[in-house]
Amino acid sequence: MKLENEMWAYALKNAIEYGRAVVGKVLPKLFNHGLDKKDIGKIMPSLQKIVDEVNKMSVSAREKEFEKFKGFVKEREVVDKMLPDIDISGLNEVVTRIAPEPSKYAHIGHAISFLLNYQYARKYNGKCFLRFEDTNPEKVSQEYVDAMKEDVLNYLGIKVDGVKFISDDMEILYDYARKLIGMNRAYMCFCDRNKMQDLRHKGQACDCRRNSRKNNLDEWKKFVDGKYTKGEAVLRIKGNMKSKNHVMRDSVLFRAIPVKHYRQGDKYKVWPMYDFYNPIEDSLMGVTLILRSNEFDLRIELQDKIKDLLGLRKQKIIQYGRFNVIDFTTQGREIRELVESGELVGWDDPRLITLRALRRRGITKEAIYGLVEQVGLSRHQVNLDFDMIASINRKIIDARAKRYFFVQNPIGLIVNNRPNVSEVELKVHPDFDDTRKLKVGQIYISREDFEEFSGKEIRLLHLFNIQLNRLPNATFTTVDNKDVPRIQWVSDYVDVRIFMPNGNFINGFGDIGLKSLSVGELIQFERFGFCRLDKKEKENKKVVYEFWFTHK
Numbered sequence: 001m002k003l004e005n006e007m008w009a010y011a012l013k014n015a016i017e018y019g020r021a022v023v024g025k026v027l028p029k030l031f032n033h034g035l036d037k038k039d040i041g042k043i044m045p046s047l048q049k050i051v052d053e054v055n056k057m058s059v060s061a062r063e064k065e066f067e068k069f070k071g072f073v074k075e076r077e078v079v080d081k082m083l084p085d086i087d088i089s090g091l092n093e094v095v096t097r098i099a100p101e102p103s104k105y106a107h108i109g110h111a112i113s114f115l116l117n118y119q120y121a122r123k124y125n126g127k128c129f130l131r132f133e134d135t136n137p138e139k140v141s142q143e144y145v146d147a148m149k150e151d152v153l154n155y156l157g158i159k160v161d162g163v164k165f166i167s168d169d170m171e172i173l174y175d176y177a178r179k180l181i182g183m184n185r186a187y188m189c190f191c192d193r194n195k196m197q198d199l200r201h202k203g204q205a206c207d208c209r210r211n212s213r214k215n216n217l218d219e220w221k222k223f224v225d226g227k228y229t230k231g232e233a234v235l236r237i238k239g240n241m242k243s244k245n246h247v248m249r250d251s252v253l254f255r256a257i258p259v260k261h262y263r264q265g266d267k268y269k270v271w272p273m274y275d276f277y278n279p280i281e282d283s284l285m286g287v288t289l290i291l292r293s294n295e296f297d298l299r300i301e302l303q304d305k306i307k308d309l310l311g312l313r314k315q316k317i318i319q320y321g322r323f324n325v326i327d328f329t330t331q332g333r334e335i336r337e338l339v340e341s342g343e344l345v346g347w348d349d350p351r352l353i354t355l356r357a358l359r360r361r362g363i364t365k366e367a368i369y370g371l372v373e374q375v376g377l378s379r380h381q382v383n384l385d386f387d388m389i390a391s392i393n394r395k396i397i398d399a400r401a402k403r404y405f406f407v408q409n410p411i412g413l414i415v416n417n418r419p420n421v422s423e424v425e426l427k428v429h430p431d432f433d434d435t436r437k438l439k440v441g442q443i444y445i446s447r448e449d450f451e452e453f454s455g456k457e458i459r460l461l462h463l464f465n466i467q468l469n470r471l472p473n474a475t476f477t478t479v480d481n482k483d484v485p486r487i488q489w490v491s492d493y494v495d496v497r498i499f500m501p502n503g504n505f506i507n508g509f510g511d512i513g514l515k516s517l518s519v520g521e522l523i524q525f526e527r528f529g530f531c532r533l534d535k536k537e538k539e540n541k542k543v544v545y546e547f548w549f550t551h552k
């Protein structure tokens with residue numbers, strides 16, 4: 001069948017991005033693959049069949065299947081026109097990089113920086129590389145590399161043009177260091193940390209600065225060979241000890257960290273500092289454009305000096321205000337301790353704003369892209385809080401999340417004079433045709449609702465009205481819709497547990513329609529909030545549906 005692969009590809013993509021595939025969304029894509037309008041009728045039955053198949057698949061099955069078909073997707077996505085134009089005159093091509101240090105799990109602040117660099121590369125048909133700045137063997141690890149790859153490539157869906165590890169370039173970086181020493185622009189310093197700090201503060205040079213080039217080259221060799229341990233020696237640039245910019249006061253370029261490196265093992269004993277490897281790697285990789293927050297402002301002078309001394313190409317740098325994450329800790333060390341002590345369930349704990357945590361609780365990739373559009377290249381500090389993310393996410397998922405009933409602290413009602421209704425069929429979303437059938441037997445509502453509306457008439461959503469009397473009694477009033485509070489109820493139910501952002505669980509009953517959900521699906525519990533199905537767990541012969549709360 002013509003275009004079958006493309007139909008699968010777009011149906012799966014559509015389902016992965018929006019929770020379910022829709023014929024009307026897949027069809028227009030096929031025009032980019034030569035579909036003629038007059039042939040729509042011919043392919044419709046097959047397309048409908050494929051879309052139905054895809055919608056029956058679990059989230060993980062869709063993702064697995066998409067791997068087979070993704071090559072058929074023609075990428076003509078419009079890169080958000082919301083991002084302001086920037087002046088790229090003078091650049092042959094736009095090449096950006098995403099350059100995390102793999103020393104923790106990436107959080108929302110990182111994601112914005114990653115996406116700005118990625119989106120501008122796309123906007124100008126350029127390239128974007130992922131570069132792991134893994135030169136501190138005490139902090140970096142494979143775990144964080146894997147986590148960042150997962151977050152950047154899978155969750156954020158960033159398609160990079162290459163992945164690089166700075167620790168693979170150590171020989172090159174050593175060569176550049178030797179070159180600087182040979183030019184008499186760097187020297188070995190043996191002062192202790194306090195003395196160095198004190199003299200830098202006073203703007204005075206230490207005696208080491210006067211050592212000969214020959215002496216420095218000899219000492220550098222010993223240094224690289226591991227003859228000095230941590231704190232005994234460093235390589236410093238000859239900057240300007242009187243400079244107002246303290247970064248220029250003979251910053252350290254290399255230090256001894258004789259610790260096993262997760263990727264290079266025991267091969268290297270001395271490791272470069274950020275201000276040294278960063279400008280060199282940017283030039284080596286052909287990076288032409290860097291978007292970064294202005295907290296690096298003072299470092300530009302030093303990095304430019306290094307580029308000048310080594311004859312390296314400069315990049316266009318665009319700075320934006322830094323992102324200040326409110327209400328959440330983003331400190332790697334602090335989070336690690338909380339995870340290790342068991343206070344947090346992991347780096348994906350909903351009390352965090354790591355990408356892991358956001359993903360697991362149901363923040364969509366599109367919401368993160370939306371956030372980037374919203375904050376853009378603001379010059380001022382931007383305060384980020386979860387509400388900003390939630391409000392963008394809500395707009396996206398409200399249109400597609402199926403709706404169900406959840407009743408916390410359920411109490412079984414005794415309804416007097418109840419009409420003989422044994423089943424109702426309800427839509428799962430006002431915009432979809434899908435429905436679920438709910439048997440009507442013993443009716444449960446939440447204790448909180450009962451107490452709040454005690455003595456009043458309420459409507460059991462999509463069912464009938466009752467008057468709440470003394471717990472647990474109620475009396476049927478009418479099937480007519482009246483202007484009374486509407487509350488959710490369940491009858492035939494599954495056990496539900498919801499992990500809340502404060503670390504507590506809420507237990508209750510969910511309507512039987514939940515049985516059709518796959519793990520990973522985002523839904524809305526009416527009058528409660530959005531949740532993502534995290535797992536179905538067998539406990540004492542019953543299955544508990546565990547959700548993670550997304551937001552209201």
Ligand SMILES: [Zn+2]
Binds near residue numbers: 188206207209
């Ligand atoms: Zn010294």
